[in-house]
Amino acid sequence: MRRPISPTSNNSRIYILQLTASLGVLVLIVRLFFIQVLGHEKYKALAQDQYWNLQEIPAKRGDILSSDSYKLATTQVSFLLYAQPKVLLNINDAAQRLSETLTSFVVFEDERSRLEYKEKTYAKIYDSLNLDLYWVRLASGLDPDQKAAIESLGITGIGFEEQPARYYPEGSLASHVLGFVASNEEGNPQGYFGIEGALNGDLQGRPGRIVEERDALGNPILVGGYKRIDSIDGRDISLSINRAVQYMVESRLKEGVETYGAISGSVIVMDPFTGDVIAMANYPTYDPTDFSDFGMSEEENLEGGKKKIERTNLAISQTYEPGSVIKSLTVSAGIDLGKIVPESTFVDAGPVVYSDYTINNWDGRHHGVQTIVQLLQKSNNIGAAWVGHLVGASSIVEYFRNFGLGNVTGIELEGEDTGLIKDADTLTDIDLATMSFGQGMSATPLQVLNAFNSIVNGGNLMRPRIVQKIIESDRVIDIPAQVLRRVISKEASATMTGMLTQAVSGGESRYFNLKGYDIAGKTGTAQIPVNGKYDPSKTNATFIGYLPTSKKFTMLVKLQEPSSSTYASETAVPLWMQIANDLVNYYGIAPDDPSAVEPLKSPQLISEDPEAPKEESAVGVVEDVPEDSILEQ
Incomplete structure (x- = not known):
């Protein structure tokens, strides 16, 4: 027999139903609040996505051009x-x-x-x-x-x-200057290293977009909304690099590195008056279209170390102790201050002790009374240390930094190193002595050549320029040459040119000289510090010079650890002369003495003259140099 439903039970059920309905309405209200108020923008965007289609219009990446308008990257x-x-x-x-x-x-x-x-x-x-x-x-x-x-x-x-794909019509030509383009973490093309990396923002442009209304099936509505924002193509970049000169330099550098058994080499050719980089080459080099191993770990890429060296622009990223090429800066400081003149004399009577450490000449020989011209001709360490101490720690550091050492040059390339010049108040007597002939300090090849340009051009430090023009669709932006500061006087500059010309004509470099042409320059052979000590079998060989009559170009040649000879006079000098011979023919530079012109000796030939002096080496130069004076490479 069914029990009758009591009024109380019925009321409870009604209450539960009402409560459930109320809760449901409350949940609905809360949900609507979140959707319509708090989530308004989100759901508005989702709704618009259903009826609006967005398409990106890619921007064309700008071209990189040589100074003679050839496309180097497109x-x-x-x-x-x-x-x-x-x-x-x-x-x-x-x-x-x-x-x-x-x-x-x-x-x-x-x-x-x-x-x-x-x-x-x-x-x-x-x-x-x-x-x-x-x-x-x-x-x-x-x-x-x-x-x-x-x-x-x-x-x-x-x-x-x-x-779109980045294409380099000249292959590996100027690859260290150009850099390359690869995908970034978002999968978008991005420039890395060189101009591609440093000026990625100018080159990549800005993508455009098309926004159009569509129906529920995703088809465009002919009379619906439509908006187009055109893309802005990237800017073209015109460089100071001369395609023909770059090719000549790279070809000769490869020959030189292989001939002299060097680990690597760098050559820079510049206009000393504008700061333009006419050519910048390193060897080994690489193909900018082959970056399949870029970003891999060393475990993934068995040749990781080799690839890293190949892709590194050694001319701006690898610092080294330049050696005796720095004597030209030390002497120019002394000339500019009036402390010395070319005929000033010092006595080279034997090894000299500074701070309980002994300075000696590269060949262990001593020459008695010597002039400053003879200091440069014989690359005399005793004399350079004497001039350095005559100038003084404070002044020598000030001059070196005014020459641009110890700071980036400001060239428009990624990865430039600063080098190191110690503060004057930290220099000991031995530090000042070794710095005066280019050891116990560090610089990049570009810093050294740019500093040397100040001696050539009348005393001004220029900012190295590798970008001459930025080209947009409707205008061309010229990048002017920039004088950073005056370092030495015009008179000191002229005096140094005369002395550096005598340094070549009367020094070890004369055995590979360009017959009929006056050349001003300075050699440098510096031992490489390994584990806190200089290794006599490992050297960096450098020659830096110019033709003083035309001053059309300056050039630095640097070879790392040449195995055929440790001396710059037998490696960097003949390679410099070979490239200079190509350049005088290319530019049509007339000889100073036409009657003396004769074919240049092959760079493979080493002078057989038993009296020919060797280039200075750091072997035996400084005995027991303190570790804090030696810079790790």
Whole structure:
């Protein structure tokens, strides 16, 4: 028998229903509050996304041009190869055929390298095709011919997307100046190193976009809303680099590094009056289109160390102790201060002790009374230390820094090092002595040449200029030459030119001189410090010079650890002369003495004259140098 429903029970059920309904309404109100008030912008954007389509219009990356208007870097169309694994009929067959075709696009030194590359390519493609994805990327940067070769395979489930690719028409020419373009963490192209990195913002431009209204099916509405913002292409950059000179310099540098068994080499050619970098080369070099190992760890990239050296612009990023080329700066400071004149004399009677450490000449010989001209001709360490102490610690540091040492030059390239010049109040007597002939300090090749330019051009320190023009669609922005400051007087500059000319004509460099041409310059051979001590078998060889009559260019040649000889006079000097010979022919520079002109000796030939003096070396120069005076390379 069914029990009757009591009024109390019925009321409870009604109450529960009312409470449930009220809670439901409350939840709905709260939800609507979050959607319409707190989440208004979010849901408005989602709604707009359903009815508005956004397309990006890519901007064209700017070109990089040589001073003679050749394209050194530009952008061309390339193709990305992708696959749809779920559509492929035979993954193994597709991986085999694609890896074989992609391998055929690469040039190898031997069959073993080709097979290893093919196996790695096959493994990567096979693994990608077995991913549980609808779309996978297989390769990029393919040109139209390579695209056609892959299309001819007739593989179902692969396709191509058009994409811009950076192209370097001259190959590896000026690669350290240019840098390269690769994908950043977001997958967007970005410049790294060189001009590509330093001026990435100017080169990359700004992408545009198209916004159009569409219906519920995603189709454009013909009479709907439409907005277009055009892209702004990147700026073109015109460099001071002369394509022909750059090519000559790179070719000669490669020959020189190989001939003299050096680890690396750098050559810089500049206009001393404008600061223009006419050529800047390093060897080893690299291909800016090959950055497949960029960003890999050393475990992933077995040649990581080698690649790092190849990609490093040694001319601006590698500091070293320049050695006796710095004597020209020390002497110019003394001349400018009026402390010495070319005929001033000092006594070279034997080794000299500073702070309980002994300074000696590079060859252990001593010459009695010597003039300042003879100091430069014989690269006399005793004399350089004497001039340094005559000038004084405070003044020598001030002059060196005014010459631009110990600070970046400001050139528009990524990765410039500052070098090191110690503060005057920290210098001991031995520090001042060694600094005066270019040891116990560090600088980059560019800093050394730019400082030397101040001696050549009348006494002004110029900011090195490698970007001459920035070109937009409707205007050209000229980058003017910039004088940073006066370092020495015009009179001191003229005096130094005369002395440096005598240093070459009467010094060790005369054995490889360009016959018929006056040359002013200075050699430098400096031992490389290893574990706190100078290693007599490892040197950096440098020659820096110019033609004093025309002053058309200045040039620095630096070789790291040449094995054929430790002396700059037998390595850097003949290489400098060979390049200078090319340059006088290229520029049509008339000889100072036409009757004396004769063919230049081959750079492979070392003077057989038994009386020919060797270039100064740091061997035996300083005995027991304190560790804090030695700079790690």
